[in-house]
Amino acid sequence: MxxxxxxxxxxxxxxxxxxxxxxxxxxxxxxxxxxxxxxxNTVTSKWQCNNIVAGSITLVYDHHKRDLLTKLMDLQHDYHEEILSSQHFHLDKDLCLEIIAVKGKAVKLTELADKLIALKGMQHGKLTMTRAS
Incomplete structure (x- = not known):
């Protein structure tokens, strides 16, 4: 360059x-x-044009919440083509941090993040996107 x-x-x-x-x-x-x-600005333009982007979804949740883990896994399987990998961390005896690496069309990643963040028991969630190329 x-x-x-x-x-x-x-x-x-x-x-x-x-x-x-x-x-x-x-x-x-x-x-x-x-x-x-x-x-x-380039990344924002790519989101608005629904281009392919990469990013991460960061989640903090109480793993004791009923059916949360099942719903979390079901959603991740529904979007298996967009999910590259995930890491799970135990913050304390109740709270977990999960970081999900994603790549795909911006609208699809936003849709996945919104569904994950909306799950009952989720305490925090954030989608971060960047250009994939």
Whole structure:
């Protein structure tokens, strides 16, 4: 990958916003921040166009909730083509953390995440997507 240098003109207020973004996100420089913003925009465009994306679904739940584990597994089997792998962690005697790696059309991944997060007993859930190519 080759690097191309270019100049950017910004209003002073916008430059201050960019510098705060650099600082808040611990970027080493403005170029890194701009690269990150462009990538975020590209990913968002791919979601809206329903392109193939990759990501993870992070779930925290109480494994004692009745039928939760059965429903969780049933849903994962329903979406076996989108699920690459999953990892299960025991946070304490009741709570579990599950991270599910996924790849597929953005709308399908969103649908899966929404169904998993909506399960009774789920305490937290989040879908994170990024471009797959």
């Amino acid at each position: 080759s690097i191309v240098r270019f100049g950017v003109s910004l209003e002073k207020e916008l430059m201050e916003v960019l510098d705060k973004y650099v600082k808040d996100n611990h970027f080493t420089n403005r170029s890194q921040a701009i690269r990150n913003l462009i990538n975020k």
